[in-house]
Amino acid sequence: MTSFGYFLSCEEFTPAQLLDQARKAADAGFTRLAISDHFHPWNDAQGNSPLVWSMIGALSQTVDLPVTTLVTCPTMRLHPAVTAQAAATSSRLLDGRFALGVGTGEALNEHVLGDRWPSFDERADMLEEAVDVMRKLFTGRRISHRGTHYTVDNARLYTAPHGRLPVHVSGFGPKAAELAGRIGDGFVTMGPDEEAIGRFRDAGGGGKPVIGGLKVCWGEDRDKAVDTAHRLWPSEHLPGELAQILPTPAHFEQASRLVPREEVSANVPCGDDVEEHVEAVRGYLGAGFDEVYVGQIGPEQDAFFAAWRDKLLPALGGQGAGT
Template sequence: MTDYGYFLSCEEHSPADLVEQARMAEQAGFTRLWISDHFHPWNDAQGQSPFVWSVIGALSQVTSLPVETAVTCPIMRLHPVVTAQAAATSAVLLDGRFRLGVGSGEALNEHILGDHWPQASVRLEMLEEAVQVMRQLFEGGEVSHHGKHYTVENARLYTVPAEPVPIDVSAFGPNATELAARVGDGFVTMTPDADAVERFRRGGGGNKPVLGGVKVCWNPDRDEAVRTAHRLWANEQLPGELPQILPTPRHFEQASQLVTPERVAEAVTCGDDVDAHVAALQAYAEAGFDTVYVNQIGPEQRGFFDFYRTKVLPQLTD
């Protein structure tokens, strides 16, 4: 059975709103939570970007659902040692109901300290070393590490959960998928790509969980939903490596001018057609995903949760 979780968007919502959405998600019948980890939003219209680890602390006090970052980049802005401490504390607060989703990041968030933004192959190399360091720290002993990209001296986490934090690796191409299969406890991706799932499982992922995310925009007025999705998330339709290399929200706004409302309407489930929402999520189940996380674009959060509680989730979980 595929599980269905809710995807909290730090790019769009304040800390208080994210906490309230977590409450509503649990009441609506979602079984898990994802939460994004950004320094910047993708564009100014999204308008938020709280520090994810503070929000996770608040979530631990209001929900019984498992929580996972989707995803954290532990290679530049946050050193893997600092990421490991944040993840371990989150797991303790959540009584072990925390998973760390990691990826190789975007310049949008990671170049802010003035460091050189490496090419994709180097970032994947850095990510693999970062995962190695974090796994050592989760064991609770003293760690010293002198690697190609990171130096750690006499580091020990004193606040650790009973079991090491699982680390799921995000991937969108073959090389990253092979890395996820090799070093991850699970595989994170954002499209219902059965071939990628099979590549992960063949490459060493076996029966480890495959996790996916999908954005929708519920609104009784489909045209209004399309306008909202286009205004806030046109950047999702940018091709290739652009999302990884553009450095500021302003650059994403400039590039997103090339994305038409019609393109967004084709790519994003908009409106209140129950069958369309069900089909969007079933595509992930049919591709072999274990969990699908749904994100509602825009301000119509309460209506979305009522819609999914009464009409969508019952069709998916019967």
């Protein structure tokens, strides 16, 4: 049975707005939360970027829903030992309802300390070592590690995770999908790509959850909703590896000028046509996703949550809070 979660975008909303959305998501029938982990937004129009670990602490005192990071890069901006401590504390605050989604990162966030931006193969190797380090620390035992990329010297998490802490690995290409199958407790991929899921399963991911999601822009006026999505999230439609290698919001703004409004209109559910939104979500169900996270673009949050509760969730086979 697929579970539906709400995606909290740290790039687009203030901390107070994110907490308000979490409460409203629970009331609307969402059973999970995902939250992004960024140092920068994708563009200045989004305008925010609170620290995810502070947000998770606040969320743990606001709602009782499970929380997953989508996704954290534990390799450059934060050392994996520090990321492990943050994740373990989050697990304890959430009584074990925390999952750590990880990926190889984007230059947008990871360049800020002035480090060289490695190739994908090197970043994937760093991620594999980082996941190994974090899992050793999650045991609560004292560890030392001398690896290719990281050193850990007599470190112990005295506040270890509450039970087992899943590490879900993000991937958007064949190599990343296979890495996720080999080292991940689950696979994070945003689009309903059945080929990628097959690679994940074949590489060791059989029986492990597949996690993904989509952004929508609910609103009475479809043209206005398309304009909002095009203004705030054109970066979602950049081709190839641009999202991984562009270093600043200004660079994304420059590249996003090449994204036509029609591209957004054709690929982002916009407006108030229930069937358009439901069909987009059904694409994930048909591809075999276990968790689907939906994020509302723009200011019409209350209208979206009401629509999800009363129209979209019932159409997807769930029970709306208002029925």
